[in-house]
Amino acid sequence: MKTVQLKRKKLEEWEYVGEKITLVKPLVLVFGNRFLLEDSNIYEEVRALFPDGELVFGSTSGDISGDMVNEDSVTITAIEFEKTQMVIKTGNVKDEQKDDYHTGYDLLKQFDLDKLQFMFIVAEGSFLNGSDLTKGMTEALQNKVLITGGLCADDTRFEKTLSSYNENPKEGEIVAVGLYGESLEATFSIYGGWTPFGPKRIVTKSQGNILYELDGQPALDLYKTYLGEKSKDLPASALLYPLNVTAKEGEQSIVRSILNIDEEANAIILAGDIPEKAKVQLMMTNVDHIANASERAARQAMEGRKTTPDLALLISCIGRKLVLDQRVEEEVEEVIEVLGDATTISGFYSYGEIAPFHGESSCKLHNQTMTITLLSEV
Structure with missing residues (x-):
């Protein structure tokens, strides 16, 4: 070669x-x-x-x-x-x-x-x-x-x-x-090298790679609450806080980045699927x-x-x-x-x-x- x-x-x-x-x-x-x-x-x-x-x-x-x-x-x-x-x-x-x-x-x-x-x-x-x-x-x-x-x-x-x-x-x-x-x-x-933190939330409404609700609350509103001041820089700021998604007990969790947001639907658009009933946590890391x-x-x-x-x-x-x-x-x-x-x-x-x-x-x-x-x- x-x-x-x-x-x-x-x-x-x-x-x-x-x-x-x-x-x-x-x-x-x-x-x-x-x-x-x-x-x-x-x-x-x-x-x-x-x-x-x-x-x-x-x-x-x-x-x-x-x-x-x-x-x-x-x-x-x-x-x-x-x-x-x-x-x-x-x-x-x-x-x-x-x-x-x-x-x-x-x-x-x-x-x-x-x-x-x-x-x-x-x-x-x-x-x-x-x-x-x-x-x-x-x-x-x-x-x-x-x-x-x-x-x-x-x-x-x-x-x-x-x-x-x-x-x-x-x-x-x-x-x-x-x-x-x-x-x-x-x-x-x-x-990866990322670490989950904060409470685990349950996906209560999603469709394919669009997340609508966590624990019955609008997903985007909840995510913005976690980001605080950084929420004004969405969707770019979301790359610093991806989601750890566990679809089923016993399966390996997978990390999902947020690619975009839908203000009208109060939803988060992810790079891949996020099934209903999955458990979700925020993640963070350092250099x-x-x-x-x-x-x-x-x-x-x-x-x-x-x-x-x-x-x-x-x-x-x-x-x-x-x-x-x-x-x-x-x-x-x-x-x-x-x-x-x-x-x-x-x-x-x-x-x-x-x-x-x-x-x-x-x-x-x-x-x-x-x-x-x-x-x-x-």
Whole structure:
């Protein structure tokens, strides 16, 4: 496996990060600021750099290359697989004929399961129900293939996100990259580092990913009471206080970020499902807990590997980035400390992370985690 990385700020030229080498038919991951990806020339720019590449675009809340978290920029990571075959398909959640579950199901059902080793997803992040999407994906692949990836982002604006395959980035798109061949080794892990606090509340009214009532009270009013002065900065301020959701006794709880609010309905719109009768608590964290969680995720991803990873795909949540603030590179540095300097680091800050729980195989939507996928060829 060979890799090349470049980055570019607005009005600047492309700059290589590390050695410039020529790749043959690479997978080209283009992560960056939404406004820069809206430039009508972006596709042709990247195509000129990689004439025979398969180009996958995704907007972010910060893109990762090496030990840097880049703001207001576009980062390219191009990967040439030497023994692994690649198949890429797309779907769009704006298709009115399908719900999010069937969009995910129908998209991944197009892939042949024979020798399929890994599926990487770059998905619309501003208005889809990520829980339904990942349920459909898991069903389509019969829970037999590792699926990881993330929902695209738009900094803290929450206006729209963009993604695409071999065309200019657009809204609603989901890109699925399937990697085939027994020579590919793919391992992963996720970890959060957030702590529940305050009283547990019961979800008394919800629909899909919209939360209307907790303990019979309007959810948005109650949440604003907890936030106090910070409520005036919603929905961005909600990223600092996600919800810990336990759907059933004995099941692992899952963290849910608040993506938007509905003042008229007095409701909260979450990144994924929040079922009625689920128990909910607020969560908080600090810089040290987040950095330690990233280190732990890296160590778990390395467990049992046969080879040194050539590539690490890091998908971290925008809420973690807001907590880290000026120290945002620390969680990436913790990962590099574990993996070593020989591994190419790529990724982005997202509106949601896609992966199973550590030690499980069923793909789920997560929030506020560091999700690490390690790839290499034997």
